[in-house]
Amino acid sequence: MYTRWLQLAALCPIMRPHSDQVVAPEPYTYPEPYKSIVRHYAHLRMELLPYLYTLAAENTLTGAPLTRAMDYYDNKSDVMQSLSVGIAAGANSDSGGDWGGASGTRNNWESIPDHQSPATKAVAEATKALIENDWDTHRKALAAQDAVPPGDQYLLGPNLLVAPVNQPGQRRRNVQLPATPGGWIDFETGQTLPDGQTVGLPAPLSRLPLLVRAGAFVPMTAYRPSTAQFRPDTLVVRYFPDWQVPAPVFTSYEDDGHSAQALARREFATLRLTGRLTANQAIITATVAGTYPGAPVRRLVRLRVARVAAAPSAVLLGGQPLTASAWQLDGSRHEISLEFPLEKQAVVTLVGLRLLTAPAAQTDPETLTLTAPDNRTFTGSVGLHYERYVPADSPAPLRIRNARGQLVRELPTETSAGTHALSWDGRDAAGRPAASGLYEVELAGQHQRLVRLPNYY
Structure with a gap:
């Protein structure tokens, strides 16, 4: 997960690893392949400096955040023009109104743009009300913010889409692609992905899905x-x-x-x-x-x-x-x-230019994700979790195997869509306590690891 968090941080406004006194934050203290993967994303961040610096200038001029909700541009007719218009407005302003005169700053809470997403509007309205000591409006805005469906993927400026990988052992994830002319393109491979739908994309440890808007x-x-x-x-x-x-x-x-x-x-x-x-x-x-x-x-x-x-x-x-x-x-x-x-x-x-625009194959979305357990080390029982995105025709068993790959226990799963939890009591199919050691949880080809500790009491 250290590698996954640094991949995400490289594509955020700030990349700065922290730690406690036990775990070192510096990438060079980790073995391969983790060190090389983090190095690649640290390099990518520095290579994106002109793009990120432009987004920071746009933030100063217009208040637009660097990272943006997926529906941020839903009410804007021309995404490709939006950033250029914002920069040009500041460059051509004779009065300095776009950056507030001598102070060099702009009061971004004077108005909330109509094109902002529900999530962004809720945050902006809550902050504006807090500044103005309007507590009733502040509470209502916070309630609206809580009502916005959560999501972990986001836009980095107008042209890049970042889909973090947040689950240990996850090697594939679903990505919801907003509608945009021409679709989306894999930043690394150049493959075309269809817009306006959810696709399943490979996410090996060495990379997280990073997409670019067609035409960008x-x-x-x-x-x-x-x-x-x-x-x-x-x-x-x-x-x-x-x-x-x-x-x-x-x-x-x-x-x-x-x-x-x-x-x-x-x-x-x-x-x-x-x-x-x-x-x-x-x-x-x-x-x-x-x-x-x-x-x-x-x-x-x-x-x-x-x-x-x-x-x-x-x-x-x-x-x-x-x-x-x-x-x-x-x-x-x-x-x-x-x-x-x-x-x-x-x-x-x-x-005589010819382009490759055919959509990539094998982008069917995942039907579920096996998420992290309550604890990776346990003595008695442990909570296991999974999220099913669409209902299943028949239940798929959750299998628990020991370090030799031998089946220890099967647990039934739900067929309905939603987030589900179940518990393993640390016993095998015959009801005997499982030995201490390493175990692997498997569901629909996805895996999570557990360590059962000796119980000395």
């Missing part, structure tokens, strides 16, 4: 071990084109990384990324606006275009064809990459 741009950078070493003159732009999103837009924000008043002083730059897809080509435009002390005059951009079925017939930079050696096609990842210099504007054209 995700600004990134090369890995560096510290934000102090971030170089704005070297950027990576990942683009996930889709024919159903013919004109995507994303505006990335950057400043010197130190000045708290950068927005108020208008000392920042934006990188506007746009795409234009026609029947057989994609035109990607990168435009820089604004500046700040220490801003690079010239940037090197590495563009990575995903979901490419075959090599394009031509790749143009500024209308001029590039030689075949100036760009690369990774056939295993179905990705084209090329580097180009950027001062004010650069235009890349992929002629």
Whole structure:
């Protein structure tokens, strides 16, 4: 679970492991493969710095959180434009009203946007009422917040969907995909997933489901071990084109990384990324606006275009064809990459582009999840839990095996949907006390481990 929590933390606003005096928080104190898995996600977080920093700027300008409820955009007609509009509004404001004048802050509780989700609205209304000492409204808002169905998956900004894995031993999980043109794309594999439904996705220990909205741009950078070493003159732009999103837009924000008043002083730059897809080509435009002390005059951009079925017939930079050696096609990842210099504007054209848009196979949702027991170590009895998402035609037995794989006990399960609990009294099928040692609980191919301790009393 340490590995799973760090995977989640890497895709949250703050990543900071804590511990008590017994368990060390540092990843390097753990053996393989846990250390390498955590390292991968720590690197991914640093590579996402331009995207995360842009979300932080949007939070300052509009109050939008970095992590967002799944229905956050339900009432917004154009998700792909929302972030760019927010950044552009701040960049073009002459009065400083978007960031509150000299203080550099904005009172985000003056109004609650209509597009916010029920969960986000409930939190915002409760906080606003608390600030205004309106206790009656505060209590009602808290009640509304409690009535919102819980969920552990969330949006990281407008373009990424994170589905944490919270159960020990879980290697597959259900993900509810919001409706969006073109569907969702696996960030690691590039596979397309259908929108507007629940799918079952593999979740081996080495990765948690991380999805990107079809048509999206995700600004990134090369890995560096510290934000102090971030170089704005070297950027990576990942683009996930889709024919159903013919004109995507994303505006990335950057400043010197130190000045708290950068927005108020208008000392920042934006990188506007746009795409234009026609029947057989994609035109990607990168435009820089604004500046700040220490801003690079010239940037090197590495563009990575995903979901490419075959090599394009031509790749143009500024209308001029590039030689075949100036760009690369990774056939295993179905990705084209090329580097180009950027001062004010650069235009890349992929002629004869063909995309892989067929949905991935074997995405049927899981019917249940075997969740963690009350205690992993026990002497007498132990509580076992599972959640069934849809009713079952017939009950599947919960099996308990010893360290040799021998069946010790079978317990009946419920067929109705919902959260269920049962208890194992620590005895075998004949009613004899089971020996101390390691046991494995199995239900529908899912496993949890238990340790029965000797009873000295």
